Amino acid sequence: MKLEASAWTDPGPVRDNNEDAFFVDEDGGLFVVADGMGGHAAGEVASRIAVETITELLQGDLDPDETRLDRQVGDPGDILRERLRYAMNQASARIRREALANPPWAGMGTTACVLLIEGDGAHVAHVGDSRIYLWRGGRLSRLTRDHTVVQQEIDAGRLTPDMARRVAHRNYLTQSVGYHGPVEPDTATRPIAPGDVFMLCSDGVTDPLDDTRLAEIFEEADAPDLAERLVREAVAAGGEDNITAIVIRVVED
Numbered sequence: 001m002k003l004e005a006s007a008w009t010d011p012g013p014v015r016d017n018n019e020d021a022f023f024v025d026e027d028g029g030l031f032v033v034a035d036g037m038g039g040h041a042a043g044e045v046a047s048r049i050a051v052e053t054i055t056e057l058l059q060g061d062l063d064p065d066e067t068r069l070d071r072q073v074g075d076p077g078d079i080l081r082e083r084l085r086y087a088m089n090q091a092s093a094r095i096r097r098e099a100l101a102n103p104p105w106a107g108m109g110t111t112a113c114v115l116l117i118e119g120d121g122a123h124v125a126h127v128g129d130s131r132i133y134l135w136r137g138g139r140l141s142r143l144t145r146d147h148t149v150v151q152q153e154i155d156a157g158r159l160t161p162d163m164a165r166r167v168a169h170r171n172y173l174t175q176s177v178g179y180h181g182p183v184e185p186d187t188a189t190r191p192i193a194p195g196d197v198f199m200l201c202s203d204g205v206t207d208p209l210d211d212t213r214l215a216e217i218f219e220e221a222d223a224p225d226l227a228e229r230l231v232r233e234a235v236a237a238g239g240e241d242n243i244t245a246i247v248i249r250v251v252e253d
């Protein structure tokens with residue numbers, strides 16, 4: 001199986017700067033989206049550091065034993081997930097160090113979602129509210145669960161997903177890379193199949209477009225410009241934030 005990826009980002013109609021950062025490596029099977037936050041352009045700094053640190057650690061020639069949190073695990077999938085957790089935590093530590101050394105950047109942080117495809121396995125990890133979706137067999141499923149206050153309220157039955165989209169505090173994160181210090185990313189592994197289409201995106205896509213609307217757009221999942229189309233749809237739907245999408249297709253060799 002091989003991967004075909006495309007990505008698109010737009011600062012949106014309101015903001016001058018783009019605090020989203022992303023990374024695409026089709027051959028290496030590594031994809032990252034980070035959505036930074038913080039004043040004085042600190043959001044851009046945080047998301048860039050996160051993307052650089054995570055890709056450096058996962059792609060580099062470093063001893064895999066040096067780049068995982070728990071060195072006791074032996075299963076290859078477990079090792080990869082430990083490496084993802086390690087990379088996220090290294091990024092978090094690096095962002096905090098930069099914030100301490102540069103007072104205007106105090107409090108900066110970022111979301112991060114990572115998709116790493118190795119062999120026939122897709123490994124995902126995330127912190128924050130950037131999401132990973134999978135389009136398979138005409139169905140769109142969300143592979144990540146937002147680290148947000150409203151997601152906790154949905155889980156507790158105090159908010160419906162629909163109400164959660166409209167409350168003022170919908171973007172409050174319970175975890176972020178950098179600002180929150182040590183992070184506990186959610187990680188998972190699932191087998192891939194030809195025809196799968198993955199999407200990584202910032203909340204600039206999912207704030208204006210709910211999952212039903214996203215699925216309608218994915219009905220044309222074969223479109224080579226799907227990432228661009230998703231971003232343009234988010235702008236058309238009133239999105240004001242920075243907007244980023246990466247689309248990855250799994251195709252037969």
Ligand code: CA
Binds near residue numbers: 035203204241242
């Ligand atoms: Ca955002």
